[in-house]
Amino acid sequence: MARKVGKISPFNITALALGMAFLYLPIVILVIYSFNASRLVTVWGGWSLRWYYEFFNDRAMLDAAWMSLRVATVSATSATLLGTLAAVGLVRGERFRGRSLFSGMLYAPLVMPEVISGLSLLLLFVALNAERGFWTVTIAHTTLTMCFVTVVVQSRLASLDRSLEEAAMDLGCDPVQAFLSVTLPLIIPAIAAGWMLAFTLSLDDVVIASFTTGPGSATLPIRIYSEVRLGVKPEINAICTMVIALIAVVIVIASLASKLSSSQGESAAPL
Amino acid sequence: MSTRRIFAQPARYAAIAPYVWMVLFFLVPFGFVLKISLSQTAIAQPPYVPVFDFTEGWAAIKAAFAELSLDNFRLLVSDNLYISSYLRSLVVAVTSTLILLLIGYPIAYGMARLPQRWQAIAMMLVIVPFWTSFLIRIYAWINILQHDGLLNKILLALHLVSTPVVWLSTDTAMYIGIVYSYLPFMILPLYATLAKMDPSLLEAASDLGASPGRAFWLVTFPLSLPGVGAGALLCFIPIVGEFVIPDLLAGSGSMMIGQTLWLEFFTNKDWPVAAAAAVALLVLLVPPLLLYDRLQRRQLGGAN
Numbered sequence: 001m002a003r004k005v006g007k008i009s010p011f012n013i014t015a016l017a018l019g020m021a022f023l024y025l026p027i028v029i030l031v032i033y034s035f036n037a038s039r040l041v042t043v044w045g046g047w048s049l050r051w052y053y054e055f056f057n058d059r060a061m062l063d064a065a066w067m068s069l070r071v072a073t074v075s076a077t078s079a080t081l082l083g084t085l086a087a088v089g090l091v092r093g094e095r096f097r098g099r100s101l102f103s104g105m106l107y108a109p110l111v112m113p114e115v116i117s118g119l120s121l122l123l124l125f126v127a128l129n130a131e132r133g134f135w136t137v138t139i140a141h142t143t144l145t146m147c148f149v150t151v152v153v154q155s156r157l158a159s160l161d162r163s164l165e166e167a168a169m170d171l172g173c174d175p176v177q178a179f180l181s182v183t184l185p186l187i188i189p190a191i192a193a194g195w196m197l198a199f200t201l202s203l204d205d206v207v208i209a210s211f212t213t214g215p216g217s218a219t220l221p222i223r224i225y226s227e228v229r230l231g232v233k234p235e236i237n238a239i240c241t242m243v244i245a246l247i248a249v250v251i252v253i254a255s256l257a258s259k260l261s262s263s264q265g266e267s268a269a270p271l
Numbered sequence: 272m273s274t275r276r277i278f279a280q281p282a283r284y285a286a287i288a289p290y291v292w293m294v295l296f297f298l299v300p301f302g303f304v305l306k307i308s309l310s311q312t313a314i315a316q317p318p319y320v321p322v323f324d325f326t327e328g329w330a331a332i333k334a335a336f337a338e339l340s341l342d343n344f345r346l347l348v349s350d351n352l353y354i355s356s357y358l359r360s361l362v363v364a365v366t367s368t369l370i371l372l373l374i375g376y377p378i379a380y381g382m383a384r385l386p387q388r389w390q391a392i393a394m395m396l397v398i399v400p401f402w403t404s405f406l407i408r409i410y411a412w413i414n415i416l417q418h419d420g421l422l423n424k425i426l427l428a429l430h431l432v433s434t435p436v437v438w439l440s441t442d443t444a445m446y447i448g449i450v451y452s453y454l455p456f457m458i459l460p461l462y463a464t465l466a467k468m469d470p471s472l473l474e475a476a477s478d479l480g481a482s483p484g485r486a487f488w489l490v491t492f493p494l495s496l497p498g499v500g501a502g503a504l505l506c507f508i509p510i511v512g513e514f515v516i517p518d519l520l521a522g523s524g525s526m527m528i529g530q531t532l533w534l535e536f537f538t539n540k541d542w543p544v545a546a547a548a549a550v551a552l553l554v555l556l557v558p559p560l561l562l563y564d565r566l567q568r569r570q571l572g573g574a575n
Contacts, residue, residue: 008384015377023400026411082289089286094279105293113512115529116549120300143296175281204404221406228410240407247403
């Protein structure tokens with residue numbers, strides 16, 4: 001099925017170029033303006049790192065950033081563990097009772113409006129009399145992001161050749177050994193991608209965190225959100241740029257990791 | 272085959288921990304939402320009268336059932352604020368989904384026609400913004416759309432307008448924000464179906480005398496409908512409950528259901544009404560969720 005190259009029309013190219021410009025220009029502009037020396041966000045006053053210094057002297061912002069990093073790390077790790085187990089159960093567990101409820105519960109949060117997930121978890125925590133703060137936000141984020149991990153790992157697992165596991169078992173491995181020594185190394189790129197996705201989703205969430213956190217433990221997005229409601233501030237541009245840089249590093253590591261570990265050239269897309 | 276069955280058993284055990292987790296932190300909380308949506312508002316901490324109190328035995332539970340009230344739901348259907356925010360959510364979601372289709376389709380179509388090597392890069396480029404923070408992307412637009420922001424500067428410089436246009440706190444700004452945030456969700460399923468399509472079908476159509484436009488409408492578009500459906504639902508469902516984008520970009524005039532829920536919960540501290548709004552929103556989303564589930568199953572079934 002030889003695809004004729006050169007069948008792309010100028011219309012196709014224009015659509016693509018405009019689409020990409022639409023997706024990327026706003027972020028580029030934000031990053032450029034974070035290096036603006038002027039206090040007025042819209043007037044260009046030359047290059048400067050002033051707003052970055054400002055951030056590193058802003059105690060409340062720093063606390064929120066630290067809280068967010070801790071929540072994202074812990075919740076992404078537990079979500080990866082649970083999500084991988086769920087994917088193994090769904091793909092390799094064949095049919096079992098309650099399977100459709102299980103997959104339904106794992107798919108629904110992917111599209112469920114965050115206000116519903118946030119409110120329902122909060123009502124649970126209140127009923128349990130749990131003190132709201134770091135742990136409640138972490139549990140909430142774990143619940144949401146493990147579903148994304150499941151999807152990522154599941155698609156990789158489903159595309160694996162099962163005869164590899166069967167061969168390992170014919171050679172005397174028990175199922176757990178076969179999984180650990182054959183399957184796991186093959187799905188590690190997907191697991192890594194899942195962890196990074198969970199990490200960035202947690203680092204990004206405002207709504208669920210607002211519902212499930214307590215007084216005095218705001219996450220970075222909650223702080224950013226309350227500042228943004230009051231208008232544009234150059235310091236926010238600087239913080240956003242640093243978050244983007246952090247996520248960019250994460251993406252680069254993710255794609256490098258998946259390139260290194262998948263020798264067949266079958267790279268695991270981040271999603 | 273028997274090795275498969277041997278493998279299935281421990282794999283099922285693997286599912287136990289996530290299963291319990293999801294029941295505990297996803298399913299059970301919905302029970303609480305339902306319960307509180309049926310209870311009375313109270314000025315207390317937490318601000319509602321508990322409906323069930325299992326500590327007081329069977330008689331108390333029976334009494335509690337008698338006290339369950341649909342008052343909050345009656346309020347939802349009788350108060351204009353709720354009806355209008357319900358309707359607005361639907362209108363905004365439908366309109367945004369249509370705009371997303373109109374913008375996303377040509378992009379996905381262009382991607383599918385790129386040479387193989389470039390397709391992977393284009394897909395990467397569409398996915399990356401999904402990874403960068405959603406809140407930051409909305410904030411980036413506030414930068415551009417504000418009174419003396421870049422958009423107005425460009426429009427003034429080009430003499431397209433004589434005075435700065437008010438963009439922020441308008442529906443236009445909200446639609447820009449929604450389209451911007453959800454565009455990858457629309458492009459990816461569309462691209463997935465368009466890329467799978469056999470180009471010889473189009474050659475056959477043109478051999479039989481169809482113009483490119485006719486071939487598109489008679490062949491390409493009908494074959495891409497599963498992707499259109501998946502993309503539309505993937506955007507429609509979360510947009511209905513969207514909170515952050517309308518809150519930051521739209522005016523304060525009329526609210527979407529997600530904003531109403533937020534307002535009742537955080538500002539008015541009326542938890543029962545907020546819970547009732549959540550139940551109402553959920554009911555609204557059940558048909559599209561089921562439809563999406565069916566589409567997914569059919570596609571997975573076709574792939575295996």
